[in-house]
Amino acid sequence: MRGPTRSLSRSAAIVGIGATEFSKASGRSELQLACEAVLAAIRDAGLTPADVDGMVTFTAETSSENHVARNVGIGDLTHFSRVHHGGGAACGTVAQAAAAIHAGLADVVVCWRAFNERSGERYGLGQADRPMDSNADRAAYSWMTPFGLSTPAQWVAMNARRYMHEYGATSEDFGRVAVTARRHAATNPKAWFHGRPITLEEHQASRWIAEPLHLLDCCQETDGGQAVVVVSAERAKDLPHKPAYVVGAAQGQAKDQHMMTSYYRPAISGLPEMGVVGNQLWAQSGLTPDDVQAAVLYDHFTPFVLPQLEELGFCGRGEARHFIADGHLDLGGRLPSNTHGGQLGEAYLHGMNGIAEGVRLVRGTSPNQPDDVTNVVVTAGTGVPTSGLVLGA
Numbered sequence: 001m002r003g004p005t006r007s008l009s010r011s012a013a014i015v016g017i018g019a020t021e022f023s024k025a026s027g028r029s030e031l032q033l034a035c036e037a038v039l040a041a042i043r044d045a046g047l048t049p050a051d052v053d054g055m056v057t058f059t060a061e062t063s064s065e066n067h068v069a070r071n072v073g074i075g076d077l078t079h080f081s082r083v084h085h086g087g088g089a090a091c092g093t094v095a096q097a098a099a100a101i102h103a104g105l106a107d108v109v110v111c112w113r114a115f116n117e118r119s120g121e122r123y124g125l126g127q128a129d130r131p132m133d134s135n136a137d138r139a140a141y142s143w144m145t146p147f148g149l150s151t152p153a154q155w156v157a158m159n160a161r162r163y164m165h166e167y168g169a170t171s172e173d174f175g176r177v178a179v180t181a182r183r184h185a186a187t188n189p190k191a192w193f194h195g196r197p198i199t200l201e202e203h204q205a206s207r208w209i210a211e212p213l214h215l216l217d218c219c220q221e222t223d224g225g226q227a228v229v230v231v232s233a234e235r236a237k238d239l240p241h242k243p244a245y246v247v248g249a250a251q252g253q254a255k256d257q258h259m260m261t262s263y264y265r266p267a268i269s270g271l272p273e274m275g276v277v278g279n280q281l282w283a284q285s286g287l288t289p290d291d292v293q294a295a296v297l298y299d300h301f302t303p304f305v306l307p308q309l310e311e312l313g314f315c316g317r318g319e320a321r322h323f324i325a326d327g328h329l330d331l332g333g334r335l336p337s338n339t340h341g342g343q344l345g346e347a348y349l350h351g352m353n354g355i356a357e358g359v360r361l362v363r364g365t366s367p368n369q370p371d372d373v374t375n376v377v378v379t380a381g382t383g384v385p386t387s388g389l390v391l392g393a
Helices: 030-044 065-072 086-102 136-141 152-167 171-186 200-205 272-285 302-311 320-325 352-363
Strands: 012-019 054-058 079-083 108-116 208-210 223-232 244-252 294-296 375-379 386-392
Touching: 012 030, 012 086, 012 352, 030 065, 030 108, 030 223, 054 065, 054 086, 079 086, 086 108, 086 223, 086 244, 086 352, 086 386, 108 352, 152 208, 152 302, 171 200, 171 302, 171 320, 223 352, 244 272, 244 352, 272 302, 272 375, 272 386, 294 352, 302 320, 352 375, 352 386
Parallel strands: 054 079, 054 108, 294 375
Antiparallel strands: 012 223, 012 244, 108 223, 244 386, 375 386
């Protein structure tokens, strides 16, 4: 299926990125983290809070646009929106910002995410201890939790086991994703795991979380905030940094979609929602996977990196394990990926820090900068309704 062909390609650009430090105990409120990240991004863009007239964030964000705006000095807003589905919202925030600018609803839009995910509410603990309520999402989980499917790792383990059965993948194939991410994090001074690479043997020796997922297949938990600033392509020309143009921006939900538990489809070894996103990205941009030089792939759990590569067309079905084993995600490979360390190595900020790394790759300022990067694909959370970007020079 091809997505909509009316395109906002290159009508907007990301011109500012800003973040707090990434920690396990921030010692301050989520609102303060949000304000720090938003201010840092606005300053990086060479703008002031008074220039901002649009704000986009996640429905999971605890700090509303009015509180952030009041605390950082943002005035009148002409556009504000939120995107559902946890980490699947990440690139969707930029898509909505670019759409608002393209439609003339706003001129300068800030997208952000901030939370105390380690010292506060820990998403990795899942649903078991959360109080019941009457909404449809919570009711859907009642078909899972009584049978021991309570946490994100347990949900992903089901898909991972089926992928292994269908394509012959092994735990070592998943481990290579983690080893590559941690190698990149080790040389990124901003990463939580700076200076701490791992070996495949260490991955294999790490304790089980939910077979076939080891501890080192699972992303970390992070306190922190990340923001980006989006403006029109025309305005971007007058700002300090090299723009990262929004060459493609898409959201995607596939048939019979659940929140990380889409077990009722004919096959559960793929991520068809990422295929919906990919089809739109290539149609909007006029590009193909061959035109992309680097990627930032959402890596909350290593097994879901493999079908992302396949859904986006970088390799065929079941071939991602060979693609990774051949070193194509490394700096010297065909598709250097998660050069900041990803959520496994840098920080788990629901994918917003991955968008910032995509911007750095286009600017040429990544801590692990590959040669000759023109186009970068960035993905958001997988297993849920999701989103993606192509950022270009």
